[in-house]
Amino acid sequence: MNDWRRAIRTPISYSVPGSSSNLIRQQTNFVSFVILSGALVLLILYAFMPPNxxxxxxxxxxxxxxxxxxxxxxxxxxxxxxxxxxxxxxxxRTYPMTSIETMSDGRLRYRIAVVADLDKKSKSMSRPNTYLSYMLNGVLIFDPHSQTVEVNFEPKEIELSSEFSSGGRGMELSELVVFNGKLYTCDDRTGIVFEIRNSLLLPWIILPNGNGQSTGKGFKCEWMTVKDDHLYVGSLGKEWTSPNGDKIYNYDPQYVKRISAFGHVEHLDWRLRYIELRRAAGIEAPGYLVHEAAVWSKERKQWYFLPRRASHQLYDDSLDEKRGTNILLVANDNFTTINKTVSIGPLIKTHGFSSLKLLPLPDEVKLSPLGSEIAIAIKSEEDNEAIATYIMIFRLPDGHILLPETKISSKHKYEGIEFV
Structure with missing residues (x-):
């Protein structure tokens, strides 16, 4: 038995002809080499396989x-x-995030929301290092046949909070937008784009000012819209000047951020585009426009701008609050054609547009006149200590008013609106 076990454990010896001195004991080494090579090949194939x-x-x-x-x-x-x-x-690409409800009488029911920019009042008085904003949910009902509309907001506000700040200020939320199936807002002090999930704010990306390479300051974001599967975030569109306008510090507010769904940010120099918008309004430097309401129309392939402020005179911080507008500017995709079309409602100098969205319609719903779109806008009032927020709804491109300016708050200055 011992001899039999010894025979099994002893590798087979091979005699190589012509070399009596070289005996190759290679069975074990050869098998090991084959096993290792096979395992390596399988690992390489697995690494390049498509995901299951x-x-x-x-x-x-x-x-x-x-x-x-x-x-x-x-x-x-x-x-x-x-x-x-x-x-x-x-x-x-789902928009809005909740389904549009068709009621029994053919009217369409939408969920909407607005978000507040409290400026210096955003700092919490009871919680240290905490900054606050508020969101208000509502319902919009639209009759596509009579083109009449109803809007109602819930009485209870949703508190939003964050500890992110810049220079002792934060959570000055200036806009709302649905992008990639999520609801986003932007803080115009820190440049942080937040995802709003229920009452929780989740920081997504930080937008640097200007070209993204000249300063560490956050982007003063003011308007947001979706175009070609990207999120566009814009600022005031006016040069950053001294309070009395006699000195230009930089052109950072004339950049626009183009953001992919992955959070990749491009810094687009829109200085010439903003100059052409100003000229289309009949204003030359040192006059100016301030932009806070802009939207891209996917259906008509054009831009709509409702400037918040307009002046033929030099910028003056103390006079700017009374330079509201009712101007509508329409530009094609590359801004080679820009038109000042109609006035949107009466001109109230202390009221300025701060947000603009287009009513999403089911494919089977067609408006008259053909090619019309329904716009919903927010107007903000800042007159000394008086603060108020108004909503208005109108038809584009003719400016026909469906809902005149209607006050929705005298407590907070809401600056962003969206179909959610």
């Missing part, structure tokens, strides 16, 4: 390093993200 369904769902959901519970049904664009290990990502 579980991998794909994780790539779709694990977007920011945290897991989303589910992927909602949406009008989605799928594509391979360059620089992200070839993972499959989805851009959620």
């Amino acid at each position: 369904n579980n991998d794909t769902m994780q790539a779709l959901n694990d977007e920011h390093g945290h897991w989303h519970e589910k992927l909602v049904a949406c009008d989605c664009l799928s594509y391979i993200s360059q620089g992200h290990d070839n993972n499959l990502f989805v851009l959620n």
